[in-house]
Amino acid sequence: MGKMFCSRPELMSMGVGDFDVFFLSKTKSITVYSIIAKVQKAAKASNKSPGVFCDEVSSSFRSALDMIDISYDDYIRTTENRHKIVVQALWKRLQKKGFIYKGYHSGWYCESDEEFLTEKQTELTTSDGLEQRVSRQSGHKVELIEESNYMFRLSAFQQPLLDWLDSNSEAVQPSFRVNEVKSWLSQGLEDLSISRPRERVQWAIPVPNDDTQSIYVWLDALANYLTVSGVDPTIVENAGEDESLEWPTATHIIGKDILRFHAIYWPAFLLAAGFKPPHAIVAHAHWTVDHTKMSKSIGNVVCPKEVTDKYGKSALRYFLLRSGGLVDDSDFSLELCTAKYNDELANTLGNLLSRCTAQKIMNTDTWPHDTSDVDEDWISKINLLSEKVSRHYDRFDVPRAIDTIMSLLKEVNAHFSAKEPWKLAAQLRQDPTVSEDVGKRLDSITLISLHSVRVSAILLLPIVPDISRKLLDVLGIPEGKRLFKDAVWDSGTNNNYCYTIQRDLDNAQIPHNDHSRDKTKKKEKNILIPKLEL
Numbered sequence: 001m002g003k004m005f006c007s008r009p010e011l012m013s014m015g016v017g018d019f020d021v022f023f024l025s026k027t028k029s030i031t032v033y034s035i036i037a038k039v040q041k042a043a044k045a046s047n048k049s050p051g052v053f054c055d056e057v058s059s060s061f062r063s064a065l066d067m068i069d070i071s072y073d074d075y076i077r078t079t080e081n082r083h084k085i086v087v088q089a090l091w092k093r094l095q096k097k098g099f100i101y102k103g104y105h106s107g108w109y110c111e112s113d114e115e116f117l118t119e120k121q122t123e124l125t126t127s128d129g130l131e132q133r134v135s136r137q138s139g140h141k142v143e144l145i146e147e148s149n150y151m152f153r154l155s156a157f158q159q160p161l162l163d164w165l166d167s168n169s170e171a172v173q174p175s176f177r178v179n180e181v182k183s184w185l186s187q188g189l190e191d192l193s194i195s196r197p198r199e200r201v202q203w204a205i206p207v208p209n210d211d212t213q214s215i216y217v218w219l220d221a222l223a224n225y226l227t228v229s230g231v232d233p234t235i236v237e238n239a240g241e242d243e244s245l246e247w248p249t250a251t252h253i254i255g256k257d258i259l260r261f262h263a264i265y266w267p268a269f270l271l272a273a274g275f276k277p278p279h280a281i282v283a284h285a286h287w288t289v290d291h292t293k294m295s296k297s298i299g300n301v302v303c304p305k306e307v308t309d310k311y312g313k314s315a316l317r318y319f320l321l322r323s324g325g326l327v328d329d330s331d332f333s334l335e336l337c338t339a340k341y342n343d344e345l346a347n348t349l350g351n352l353l354s355r356c357t358a359q360k361i362m363n364t365d366t367w368p369h370d371t372s373d374v375d376e377d378w379i380s381k382i383n384l385l386s387e388k389v390s391r392h393y394d395r396f397d398v399p400r401a402i403d404t405i406m407s408l409l410k411e412v413n414a415h416f417s418a419k420e421p422w423k424l425a426a427q428l429r430q431d432p433t434v435s436e437d438v439g440k441r442l443d444s445i446t447l448i449s450l451h452s453v454r455v456s457a458i459l460l461l462p463i464v465p466d467i468s469r470k471l472l473d474v475l476g477i478p479e480g481k482r483l484f485k486d487a488v489w490d491s492g493t494n495n496n497y498c499y500t501i502q503r504d505l506d507n508a509q510i511p512h513n514d515h516s517r518d519k520t521k522k523k524e525k526n527i528l529i530p531k532l533e534l
Contacts, residue, residue, distance in 0.1 A: 022248070024228050025065060025072040054079075064304050068313040069465055074228045078221055084205050087215060087223045089233035090273060092208055094152065097241050099272040103151040105193045108133065112140035114217050115261075116193050138257070149213060150195040157268040158189050164267060164277050172263050173282045173396060174326045177256070181263045192265065194219045222266045225250055226275075236273070243274060250278040253396070259283045282396045286329045287320075293329070302332050311532050314464045315341045321398045321463050338532040344402075345467060348409045349456060350529030353471060355416060356449035357501055360425050361442075367450060367476070367499040368443035378415075378448050379489045381408060382455055386487040389459045402463060405456050412452040421445040450475065451489055458487040467529060476500040 046053055058077055065072065076083060094100045108117045113135060122133050122142050133142050162185055165171050165178055172178045195213040198206070204214035226236075229247045239245060254262050259281070267277035286293050289300040307316045311334075319337040322344070323330045355361070385408055392401035424442040427434050457471040461482070472482055476499040 022074070022228075023072040024225070025062075025070070025075050067308055068304060068317050076224050076228050078224050080227075083224055083227045085233045086227040086231065086236070087205050087220050088208050089237040090223050090226065090269070091215060091219070092237045093239070093273050094269070095208075097272065097274075099153045099156070100150055100194070101153070102148070103191070104146075104148050105151065106144070106146040107193070108142040109145045110135045110138065110140050110142045113138050113257075116145075117142060118190060120187065147197055147200075149193050149197065149216075150207060150210075151191045152194045152219070152269070152272075154189045154192040154265070154268055157271060158185055160271050161185055161264060161267060164271075168277075168279070170280045171277070172259075173280055176327075177259060177263075177283050181259065184260060184264060189264070192218075218261050218265055219269065222261065222269065225252070225266075225278075239274065245274045247275055251280045251282065252278055253282050253284065256283040256285055282326070284324065284326050284396075287324065288329050288331045291329075291331055294332075307334070307337070311338065311341075314345070314467050315532055318345060318464050322402050323399065325399050326397065342531045344406050345464065346529045346531045348406055348413060349453065349460075349471070350467075352409060352413050352416065352449055353453045353474065355413075356421075356446050356453075357474075358422075360422050360429075361446060362501070363425070363429075365501040365503065367501070368447050370440055370443045371447060373437075373440035373444040374447060375444070381411075382448075382451055383488045385455055386459060386484060390484070393462075398463070401459070405459055409452060409456055412449055416445060416449055419445045455487045455489075458482055458484065474502050476502050 048056075062075055065075075091100065105116070108119070108122050109115075110117060115135075117135055121136055123136050124131055125134050125139075126132075134140060135142055162182065165182060169175075172181055194216045195207050196204070196216050198212050198214050201214040201216075204217075205220055207213040207215055226247060229250070231245070231247050236245060252262055252266075262278075262281050262283075270277050287302075288294065289302065292298065292300060294301050304316060315337060319340050322340055323336065385405065388404050389401045392398070392404060419441070421442050424438050424445075427438050428442065453471060454475050454477060457468040457475070457477075461468045
């Protein structure tokens with residue numbers, strides 16, 4: 001089993017598939033001269049050196065990940081020495097193989113996008129009566145720059161990149177973005193500037209054996225994937241020109257705005273060096289505020305700390321993963337955030353657990369064992385849920401995975417209401433000698449509900465780990481029975497496990513069994529997943 005480098009949230013830790021998974025997050029060193037000026041200005045305003053200022057900015061990003069339980073195995077900053085060594089080794093190998101040459105570059109440069117553009121990738125526009133040239137893709141202003149630097153022979157990789165896309169159906173996801181990449185390739189590839197004069201870019205990795213040039217941001221930044229994969233820079237530098245190099249299978253989760261760099265530049269660098277291209281590049285859509293892309297320059301950003309301080313990390317995680325997507329941009333709204341959380345987590349999931357474990361339904365804390373009256377259709381539906389959700393997770397379509405889970409839970413809630421188990425339980429309380437059929441029917445309704453909550457909680461572990469763990473704790477599910485393979489009906493009904501409802505946990509209270517009917521009715525409110533208020 002190889003390691004897969006990706007940012008998929010905690011999914012494989014549940015035992016999904018035959019993978020050892022390594023999660024990477026990073027902050028990119030700021031190597032572009034125009035942005036360095038902004039950093040230096042901001043640092044000066046804060047009475048800090050650029051290094052200290054960027055240390056604090058990087059730390060704030062890392063804290064944001066930790067704050068909402070986004071786990072990672074490595075967090076790399078591309079200013080680290082281990083990275084510099086790998087980048088310079090990669091440079092030397094590309095140069096030795098003839099893919100890097102010294103040249104004179106003249107082109108349109110976009111400061112905001114950190115990218116050189118061809119004439120065809122720009123257009124003239126008029127703003128406030130002034131004519132200016134901008135990037136066709138982003139709309140950001142560009143300027144003409146002429147300088148001597150090093151070039152990468154990107155033009156040699158048009159056909160190899162097309163062959164890679166045609167041979168791997170998962171190379172770029174979602175599938176419609178493959179056509180976008182092929183469209184770029186069909187326009188032809190020009191050689192790529194991969195260095196800048198040292199006098200303009202002082203805070204960057206020096207070009208080996210040329211102290212007048214600095215390595216340009218994208219060769220530097222993209223190579224971080226090699227750094228964290230543990231490749232030996234000595235082997236990279238000294239391998240024979242025709243020798244193939246190995247690195248682990250990689251899946252990159254990126255924003256759609258940097259697809260070109262990851263789907264054209266990065267695989268071209270890898271192929272030139274003798275590495276295989278990534279297994280998959282998954283490009284997601286953007287978040288907007290008032291239907292405008294969030295931007296530091298515009299100032300319409302959402303502060304995750306403010307949201308989590310008021311609504312909790314589970315609410316933010318759930319909304320981002322529930323409403324964000326791969327295709328269309330999503331608009332961030334606190335109203336929608338709380339509505340989704342209340343409707344689906346509180347009302348649909350949490351309330352189902354509260355209803356089926358209420359005193360007037362379950363007169364014991366032990367799960368029912370009699371499945372003789374359970375309709376096989378329900379067992380099949382619950383067993384098929386993990387298969388359906390797994391397919392969506394495999395395609396990185398998290399919203400559809402959640403929608404599939406919620407659809408079943410809503411169906412179970414409707415079944416619970418339609419079967420009116422409280423009436424069956426009342427019959428048993430009033431006359432314990434009532435027919436055995438009544439008890440079996442009650443057990444059936446209860447088991448369908450309990451297993452639906454259990455399976456759903458396991459499948460939602462990557463989405464809302466805190467809430468899922470609380471639900472599973474209350475259900476009495478052992479730690480060793482919370483893997484993806486356990487998300488089926490027969491996981492705990494073969495009498496090898498005797499699940500017992502845990503009603504007095506500090507982190508999850510549900511209705512107790514020692515109250516009168518009126519008090520129970522009051523206690524049956526869903527306090528395991530309380531509703532949010534704006």
